Amino acid sequence: MTFADLGLSDELLRAVTEAGYDTPTPIQAQAIPPVLMMRDIIGIAQTGTGKTASFVLPMIDILAHGRARALMPRSLILEPTRELAAQVAENFEKYGKYHKLSMALLIGGVQMGDQVRALEKGVDVLIATPGRLMDLFERGKILLNGCSMLVIDEADRMLDMGFIPDIEQICTKLPAQRQTLLFSATMPPVIKKLADRFLSNPKSIEVARPATASINITQNLVKVDSRKKREALRALLDRQDVHSAVIFCNRKTTVRELNKSLQRHGYRSGEIHGDIDQASRIAELERFRVGTVNILVASDVAARGLDIKGVSHVFNFDAPWHPDDYVHRIGRTGRAGAKGVAFTFVTKDDAEAIDNIQKLIGTQIPYADMPDTGTDAGPPEDAPQERPARAERSKRGKERDGKPGQKAEARAEETRREEPRRQERPARPPEPRRAPRHAERDDGPDDGWNGPVPEFLSVGFSG
Numbered sequence: 411m412t413f414a415d416l417g418l419s420d421e422l423l424r425a426v427t428e429a430g431y432d433t434p435t436p437i438q439a440q441a442i443p444p445v446l447m448m449r450d451i452i453g454i455a456q457t458g459t460g461k462t463a464s465f466v467l468p469m470i471d472i473l474a475h476g477r478a479r480a481l482m483p484r485s486l487i488l489e490p491t492r493e494l495a496a497q498v499a500e501n502f503e504k505y506g507k508y509h510k511l512s513m514a515l516l517i518g519g520v521q522m523g524d525q526v527r528a529l530e531k532g533v534d535v536l537i538a539t540p541g542r543l544m545d546l547f548e549r550g551k552i553l554l555n556g557c558s559m560l561v562i563d564e565a566d567r568m569l570d571m572g573f574i575p576d577i578e579q580i581c582t583k584l585p586a587q588r589q590t591l592l593f594s595a596t597m598p599p600v601i602k603k604l605a606d607r608f609l610s611n612p613k614s615i616e617v618a619r620p621a622t623a624s625i626n627i628t629q630n631l632v633k634v635d636s637r638k639k640r641e642a643l644r645a646l647l648d649r650q651d652v653h654s655a656v657i658f659c660n661r662k663t664t665v666r667e668l669n670k671s672l673q674r675h676g677y678r679s680g681e682i683h684g685d686i687d688q689a690s691r692i693a694e695l696e697r698f699r700v701g702t703v704n705i706l707v708a709s710d711v712a713a714r715g716l717d718i719k720g721v722s723h724v725f726n727f728d729a730p731w732h733p734d735d736y737v738h739r740i741g742r743t744g745r746a747g748a749k750g751v752a753f754t755f756v757t758k759d760d761a762e763a764i765d766n767i768q769k770l771i772g773t774q775i776p777y778a779d780m781p782d783t784g785t786d787a788g789p790p791e792d793a794p795q796e797r798p799a800r801a802e803r804s805k806r807g808k809e810r811d812g813k814p815g816q817k818a819e820a821r822a823e824e825t826r827r828e829e830p831r832r833q834e835r836p837a838r839p840p841e842p843r844r845a846p847r848h849a850e851r852d853d854g855p856d857d858g859w860n861g862p863v864p865e866f867l868s869v870g871f872s873g
């Protein structure tokens with residue numbers, strides 16, 4: 411099967427060829443023809459399967475004819491996080507380069523002015539996170555009754571983040587006569603109910619999870635003492651041929667502390683987590699993309715679905731609490747046919763988490779040798795920050811990115827209320843006593859950036 415067999419226009423086929431794809435992925439092969447025939451779709455697929463192109467490509471052809479009117483987007487794509495929204499926008503740019511379609515991105519954490527101006531001009535494609543969209547809708551800055559196509563992407567993550575009520579509301583504002591595409595990695599009952607209520611005679615398509623099917627990722631467990639994780643990580647980073655790595659931690663505080671520690675030890679590392687404002691997150695990702703830093707320390711929410719080419723290693727500094735997160739995390743490497751390596755640190759408290767992961771992926775992950783950490787001259791690993799007092803531990807527990815039970819609130823909060831949270835945060839802690847070996851920031855002008863949205867995020871594309 412080739413892309414030409416799917417019924418796409420010549421302009422799109424050209425853009426797809428230039429993107430370097432020759433064969434459609436299973437979700438693309440199964441979804442594109444029915445979407446072009448205006449069918450509703452339920453796609454059970456996750457990031458890494460090529461699902462973005464499976465809706466972006468046919469949408470471009472469907473929207474190719476017709477004109478956008480002020481404040482009335484012709485199509486709407488809902489994404490749970492800003493990063494995913496930005497990634498979909500990039501996909502539109504890439505595939506839509508031979509079409510004259512306009513696009514706007516509505517995401518929290520960036521100024522509204524440019525977003526509103528783009529809407530006023532009229533857009534063919536609106537890509538939004540639910541919180542910001544509802545915000546603008548309630549201010550009367552946007553009308554949804556001209557929107558004949560709706561994509562609800564990563565529906566199960568929307569559920570985790572507490573967005574389902576917003577999505578239900580948004581669905582009721584759109585015209586009843588529309589095409590709706592819903593994508594989700596899993597189909598919990600709430601999502602099934604949402605689909606039953608808002609989709610009409612949908613075609614269901616299910617493709618295999620990439621991580622379970624992927625033979626491109628070599629997975630390893632590493633037994634560590636919880637007080638020696640940093641040493642073990644440095645030993646692995648030094649021993650492995652790390653081109654670029656994403657290191658996942660379960661808590662935002664751990665992300666911050668680990669990044670500082672790595673920088674103190676001379677590594678070129680950066681960090682992303684929910685407490686970092688949007689502009690800095692974009693800047694940090696860009697630094698990672700272009701190789702200014704080659705290590706990105708991340709929380710699950712901030713790194714969800716990130717599509718960065720050539721990540722050679724994923725390290726789970728903390729074993730994830732949710733087995734699904736394991737699949738998402740390691741899926742940051744081994745992308746688009748490349749080889750990848752994943753290491754997961756296992757302390758004596760992680761037995762159950764590892765057991766659940768192995769059940770989910772259906773294989774036993776082998777233990778790698780413990781790296782030699784004996785001669786390291788780094789800061790003492792049982793320093794107070796590693797063994798916080800009880801009050802501090804309980805405070806940290808509250809800011810976990812994905813703690814069960816608090817997950818929905820915390821994650822929704824993270825995406826929707828970035829500005830207020832930033833203002834409420836206490837002043838930054840004093841700088842570490844020891845000067846970092848490398849200049850800590852080389853993204854000067856972007857620091858504290860409050861200007862317009864970068865071009866690829868806000869403006870339309872045209873051929």
Ligand code: AMP
Pocket residue numbers: 430431432433434435438456457458459460461462463717745746
């Ligand atoms: P997604 O699941 O949409 O996040 O896509 C995962 C990755 O696969 C992205 O890097 C895409 O650029 C890439 N991709 C999408 N479609 C294809 C294809 N047909 N052939 C090769 N790579 C693809």
